[in-house]
Amino acid sequence: FSAIVTVGDGKGKVGVAMGKANEIADAIRKGGEGARAAQISVPMQNDTIPYQVVGRFGASRVLLKPASPGTGVIAAGGVRAILEAAGVKNILTKQLGSRNPNNVVKATMDGLRQLRTVEDFAAKRGLSVPEVLGLPKPSGRKAAPAPAEAAAETAETKES
Template sequence: MIIKRKNNKNKEQEANWEERVIQVKRVTKVVKGGKKLSFRAIIIIGNEKGQVGVGIGKATDVIGAVKKGVTDAKKHIIHVPLTKTDSIPHKINGIAGAAEIIMRPSAPGSGVIAGGSIRTVLELAGIKNILTKQLGSNNALNNARATINALNNLRTFKQTAQDRGININQLYYKK
């Protein structure tokens, strides 16, 4: 008798993900026979250990839209480099549409200083100390995508040294 254990591992990985619904909007499409009503859900998923994703789903019912949004978010997961103090390595900006986000690492104990969908993305990524400023648009989806854009462009010292083809100590000490 052969026992398969692959499903067990997948179930454990699935259990670690936390999902949050940011927005559910009722949208209409004008067609020949009148108006077609559907729902758009914006979902953010993360494991609070440096992985986070944003997805949207549209369906004729809210539950279907949320399920599609979760599936879409899992397809667009990014890895975020975290410091020992659960912050980001350096200051960075993110842009999506008319939304612009400025992020700065912060001292331990200061918490997540952000609002709206930005706060949710950062919390689900596992960031605990950060300062952010939202510029331009108030659109929840564009702000979440701008945050993902900024987090995706973060670099660690190790990555920078590898890109430049030098030893990591040469980044710290100039001769």
């Protein structure tokens, strides 16, 4: 017998493994041990994934799209089990290509492995998090003067 086992803490960690044995209970036990050892961390923002990603394994592809709060987990079979074990509350998914359950589960895990946090991108690029997000860079000087004040300052500098 063989069993695909998913384990997760509901807080962003999930693992999947296959256990094989002559007895069903032994296959599930082996799969659980392997899944606990193979757990990965899934970056999340507001109970969903940070951006769209496509996981691939063999001829199976799984599209994972972030969703707004209240959407729920729109997924089928093994994909739903993995996402719920990881603690994802809002997500849209689509299985593309082969729907072989083993390959779909592996494609889903591939997609989740591809996800990175903003901090990861910032460290890789040697930038700060606000720079990666395109936010204005905080500076040590005071805020720019209003246009009327700026005109008065330029008039004072011309007089001297």
